[in-house]
Amino acid sequence: MHFAGSVVVPESVENPLKYYHNNTAKSRSLIEAVVKAGVPHMIFSSTAATYGEPEVSPVTEDCPQLPINPYGMSKLMTEYMLKDTAAAHPLNYCVLRYFNVAGADPLARSGQSTAGATHLIKVAVEAALGKRAQVGVFGSDFPTPDGTGVRDYIHVADLAAAHVLALETLIAQPDRSLTMNCGYGRGFSVLEVLNAVDRVTGGQIKRSIEPRRAGDPAALVSDNSLIKATLPWQPQFADIDTIVTHVLAWEQKLSEIRAVI
Numbered sequence: 001m002h003f004a005g006s007v008v009v010p011e012s013v014e015n016p017l018k019y020y021h022n023n024t025a026k027s028r029s030l031i032e033a034v035v036k037a038g039v040p041h042m043i044f045s046s047t048a049a050t051y052g053e054p055e056v057s058p059v060t061e062d063c064p065q066l067p068i069n070p071y072g073m074s075k076l077m078t079e080y081m082l083k084d085t086a087a088a089h090p091l092n093y094c095v096l097r098y099f100n101v102a103g104a105d106p107l108a109r110s111g112q113s114t115a116g117a118t119h120l121i122k123v124a125v126e127a128a129l130g131k132r133a134q135v136g137v138f139g140s141d142f143p144t145p146d147g148t149g150v151r152d153y154i155h156v157a158d159l160a161a162a163h164v165l166a167l168e169t170l171i172a173q174p175d176r177s178l179t180m181n182c183g184y185g186r187g188f189s190v191l192e193v194l195n196a197v198d199r200v201t202g203g204q205i206k207r208s209i210e211p212r213r214a215g216d217p218a219a220l221v222s223d224n225s226l227i228k229a230t231l232p233w234q235p236q237f238a239d240i241d242t243i244v245t246h247v248l249a250w251e252q253k254l255s256e257i258r259a260v261i
Contacts, residue, residue, distance in 0.1 A: 001042075001045075002027065002042065002043065002044045002045060004022075005023045005074075006019055006071070007071065009069050009071050009213065009215045010214050010215060012071035013215045020070065022074075023071070024078055028078075028081055031081055034091065035085060038090075039091070040090060041091070041167060041170040042082065042093040043096065043170070044078060044082055044093060046075045046096060047071070048152070048222065049067060049072030050065045050072045050075055050076040051067075051220065052064075052065070052066040052067045052217065053066070058185050058221045058223035059220065059221065060223040061097070061181055061226055068215060069215030070215075071215070082177075092170050092173075092174055092176060092177045093177045093178075094170055094179070094180070095179040096159075096163070096166065097179070097222075099152035099153070099181065099182060099184075099220060099222045100119075100183075101156050102121045102156065102247065103156045103157060103243040104249065105156075105246070105250070106157055106246055108249045111254065120135075120151075121153065121193060121197070121247050122247060123135055124194055124244075125197060125244065125247045125248050126251060127205045128197055128198075128205055128248070131255075134207065134208045135194060137208065137209050137210060138190075138210045139210075144218055144219055148190035149216060149218060149219065150188065150220070150221065151187060152185065152220060152221045153184070153188060154183050155237035155242070157236065157237055158233075158236060158238070162182055162233050165231040166180075166231060182222070182224070184235060185221065185224045185225075186221070187219060191207075196241055196244050200244045200245050
């Protein structure tokens with residue numbers, strides 16, 4: 001299972017060669033090692049960013065892939081490498097196109113601990129706990145209901161379950177490869193997410209309206225009918241307040257851990 005990669009869209013616009021080196025060239029080296037070692041199955045963490053600015057919503061897997069930033073393109077190039085390699089070698093693969101991964105382990109055993117993280121829900125919860133002064137809202141003039149960007153947030157625990165089921169399918173069907181969206185099929189705007197954090201925490205986050213970031217599409221929402229039809233996947237945490245609650249519990253535990261350290 002290949003999860004590694006650089007993932008910050010604006011950074012990819014500013015430093016594209018970093019993304020083509022880390023996400024594309026290093027993936028090529030990994031795929032070569034997989035072939036040489038005779039590894040029969042591979043699961044790759046791709047992204048909804050490969051779709052760019054889709055003309056339809058929700059987005060199906062056969063929609064045109066026209067990335068608008070180097071991050072999305074670096075991942076799409078790896079998808080092509082996997083497809084071509086599987087056609088030439090005894091390898092089957094599953095490409096999972098993640099939408100916006102969020103949440104934390106429901107038992108608060110693990111979660112995102114990256115310093116200076118950019119993922120909205122983590123940033124918002126940090127602000128609610130006083131770890132940040134405010135939350136920047138990057139763009140308020142998108143063609144969306146409230147003008148802010150819309151994303152499909154998927155709980156990390158549901159995403160992990162999808163990986164296990166995908167691997168079981170690859171093992172059971174060695175002549176079949178898969179490409180599937182991983183999302184809930186429901187989009188939330190930036191302001192809706194911030195409102196959810198306010199509801200869960202009982203506070204009110206300070207919001208700062210900022211200019212759009214380079215490479216950000218207005219909306220990305222998945223059509224998840226294929227993954228549901230292909231795998232026995234039944235999301236357990238498809239609720240924005242539940243996702244926020246788990247992030248909050250993790251951030252509180254993380255503060256306790258750091259206080260002890």
